[in-house]
Amino acid sequence: MSTGCSHSDPRKNRLGPFTFNPYEVAVSGPDAGTAKALIWFLKAGPLADFELAHVIPPAEAPAFSDGLNQRTNGSDHLGQRLLVYPTSEDENLPPRPLLDADAVLVEGSAYPDVPKLVPVGDGDPGKHENVLAYVGHPDACPVLPPHAPYLTLEQQDLIGETVLNHFFDKANATPLKGLILAGGQSSRMQRDKAALDFHGKSQIDHVKDLLSPHCDEVFVSIRPDQSDDPVRTTLPQIQDSFLDFGPIGGVLSALKSDAHAAWLVVACDLPFIDPETLDVLVEARNPFRLATAFTSTRDGFPEPLCTFYEPKAVMRMMEFLALGYHCPRKVLINSRTHLLEPPNELALSNVNRPEEYKAALEALRAD
Numbered sequence: 001m002s003t004g005c006s007h008s009d010p011r012k013n014r015l016g017p018f019t020f021n022p023y024e025v026a027v028s029g030p031d032a033g034t035a036k037a038l039i040w041f042l043k044a045g046p047l048a049d050f051e052l053a054h055v056i057p058p059a060e061a062p063a064f065s066d067g068l069n070q071r072t073n074g075s076d077h078l079g080q081r082l083l084v085y086p087t088s089e090d091e092n093l094p095p096r097p098l099l100d101a102d103a104v105l106v107e108g109s110a111y112p113d114v115p116k117l118v119p120v121g122d123g124d125p126g127k128h129e130n131v132l133a134y135v136g137h138p139d140a141c142p143v144l145p146p147h148a149p150y151l152t153l154e155q156q157d158l159i160g161e162t163v164l165n166h167f168f169d170k171a172n173a174t175p176l177k178g179l180i181l182a183g184g185q186s187s188r189m190q191r192d193k194a195a196l197d198f199h200g201k202s203q204i205d206h207v208k209d210l211l212s213p214h215c216d217e218v219f220v221s222i223r224p225d226q227s228d229d230p231v232r233t234t235l236p237q238i239q240d241s242f243l244d245f246g247p248i249g250g251v252l253s254a255l256k257s258d259a260h261a262a263w264l265v266v267a268c269d270l271p272f273i274d275p276e277t278l279d280v281l282v283e284a285r286n287p288f289r290l291a292t293a294f295t296s297t298r299d300g301f302p303e304p305l306c307t308f309y310e311p312k313a314v315m316r317m318m319e320f321l322a323l324g325y326h327c328p329r330k331v332l333i334n335s336r337t338h339l340l341e342p343p344n345e346l347a348l349s350n351v352n353r354p355e356e357y358k359a360a361l362e363a364l365r366a367d
Helices: 032-044 156-173 203-214 247-257 275-284 313-322 328-333 354-366
Strands: 024-027 052-056 070-072 081-084 103-107 116-120 131-136 150-152 176-181 217-222 237-239 262-267 291-295 302-309 337-340
Touching (some): 024 156, 032 052, 247 262, 247 313, 247 328, 275 337, 313 328
Parallel strands (some): 131 150
């Protein structure tokens, strides 16, 4: 299919590989009435199980005194959120992604990089980029590009499948990368935690062996001064570019190194982490959420250091850093995170002190 795709739009890549959300579809074209009907059909039918956001055209945005992008609360009859973007005062600002939405439906043609359904009538529909399908009334006679997919409004199942397949194909095509957090000072342990031997090899090598079956590549997160450390040279390295922020700096450095990948992040100081725990995490991963994580058996809050972080997590973490929050757990608590019960209560227990190392070693040997 020829869509005349170009990248001349000045908004391109202001937010990385997407405009509002990794899972976004626009409905725009010469038939505005059909576009609105398609939006409501998708929200009420094929995408009813998604937490959706709906971006409406600027001309339909109510006037807001502060001139900022606005999200209304349950303003449509399905109780789904609307993003009003942009208002007249901020139309030159980059779009703010709806990070907590599973997917975003964009009404209108302001964003050429967003994949789209194009409602058409008779004649030439005009030039459109990134077209998933043209949609028209059964008796319409549009003049379409060669081999362009065309669906009629009566083919509702196929319209729904087109959008869902686009979302799931995008999710399945997301590279999966592993990250071992090993950039800490190990000050309480008084020796390098990454080099501790619980399983006949360094903890870095042990975690690498657990991550490798699930990931296209596995990296180790380090401080710049650790680049020549023998324990850390067995894997490709990602040096922290956010120094002195703790684990969130390592996670953010990985996310920014590949904005298209989902990252399975595991700290190096989890001696009880086991294949079953990672199998559960990988199998239950929800790519439409910001992250997939286990809840702590101690306090019920998300555990951020054995977690799948999706591509859109980088922006939420940057927002938190800008506000002075350096705790990845706070990011997960205040985001739409898919939470799981850990299959092994000990799996997420870390060791920080010599006495904890000794106790963990004895427990593992007893098994």
